[in-house]
Amino acid sequence: MSREPESEPVPVPAPTPDEDDDDAASVDTDISFEPLADADEFEEGPLEPPVPASQVPLEPAPIPVEGLQWADVDLNDAGQMDELQKFLFLNYIEDEDEEFRFDYAKECLTWALLPPGYHPDWHVALRSSSTHELLGFVAGVPLTLRLRGVILKTCEINFLCTHRAHRKQRLAPTLLAELTRRARQRGVEQNFYSAGSVLPRVLSEVRYYHRPLNWTKLHAINFTFLPSSRTIEEMETLHALPHPPSHTGLRPMTRADIPAVRELWARYSERFTLAPVWETDEVFAHVLLGSGLEGEERVVWSYVVENTDETTHDITDFISFYGLSTSALKAQSSESADAVKVMEGAYLSYYASSLAEDEEALGKRLKGLVKDVLVLAKDAGFDVLNCMTVMDNCLFLDEEGRKELMFASGTGILKWYLDNYRARPLAGMYATADASAGRGIGMVMI
DSSP states (O other): OOOBTTBOOOOOOOOOSOTTOOOOOOOOSSOEEEEOOOOOOOOOEESSOOOOGGGSOSSOOOOSSTTEEEEEOOTTSHHHHHHHHHHHHHHSOBOTTSOEEEEOOHHHHHHHHOOTTOOGGGEEEEEETTTOOEEEEEEEEEEEEEETTEEEEEEEEEEEEEOGGGTTSSHHHHHHHHHHHHHHHTTOOEEEEEESSOOSSOOEEEEEEEEESSHHHHHHTTSSOOOTTOOHHHHHHHTOOOSSOOOTTEEEOOGGGHHHHHHHHHHHGGGSSEEEOOOSHHHHHHHHHOOOOTTOOOOEEEEEEEOTTSSSOOEEEEEEEEEEEEEEHHHHTSGGGGGGSEEEEEEEEEEEETTTTOHHHHHHHHHHHHHHHHHHHHHTTOSEEEEESOTTGGGTSSHHHHHHHTOEEEEEEEEEEETTEEOOOOOSSEEBTTBOTTTTBOOOOO
């Protein structure tokens, strides 16, 4: 593992869509700005021809274990949402050392799984036939992607999880097969997902980076380690942030901003080989502003930079992040650690700038915007800001940017997959022949 000299965060757990596959990749830890060797030239496209809806099996996928049955999870039902949230906390993502575990709030699950246009039957469960206990779950949501100019209607897969007592029983691929069958009934031929594990046809690999906001708390739960040459007070000073944010015209995004922000994103996202296509203002508002339901706990924070020098007050930039809690399991076992048992993580999400045509100016602008996000996230109570080598993040995650902004490389590697589609590699932590590092993937996944 390679670590930054002044801070050594342990990895944020990487989502794994098939916990029955124990393979792990051995990869380098640094961003590579040199392109990968050119892959053999081939025509990109579906691996299999479209299956007419009339030919998709009407019966659900066979279950390899007796005593289980298929079910849907109604996430608009408070009881079932509560059941799912507890199930994921006890059985979903955890790091290899069993120190940290994601804790998805109900509001976060609502934001991720109930976007405008979602399909209730894509929230698929396996239950005990006798007790109706939830033993497996997978979710899909509709996602339109643009990949090298081709528009693809896909099913974005997330939260694939089986009960700990039922691992190694092939329930994960069974859940995927059933969700795929349901997607094909709607004419959706491709599944899109990310994973920590190695599966066939990796589309890209990205690395996590972390910027401590509350260094002392992170140290107390063993997320960061104290260099031998430093004191805790020195590390706090080293990671201190200026106040207030530096950009004139920076303000919280509102729903009235969505049409202009969506137009800015449409132009900016052309920089990336793969990017989501937000087809309506309603969907885009959900991504950047959340569900908007009164009384719900906030999940996503979005800001715009408005040009205050002009009478038009054009929006020149926007940037966003979402929040996700992680339980520090070892800290919870210590009586003295009750105050620090939950790590509040902010995750850098979508952004865009009107300076896309000037690479040098864009790099400076992004560094400035990320500095402001660090301040905003800390003020909002977050302990760490996480990001990946996607979009234009590598413009501030190069060696100079990491030192200036105090980002440290984690050990978490996330692989990206697109089922039933043959495509050349996308630039993530490595550059490719057609894109610099990060710029192959113009999106984030929860």
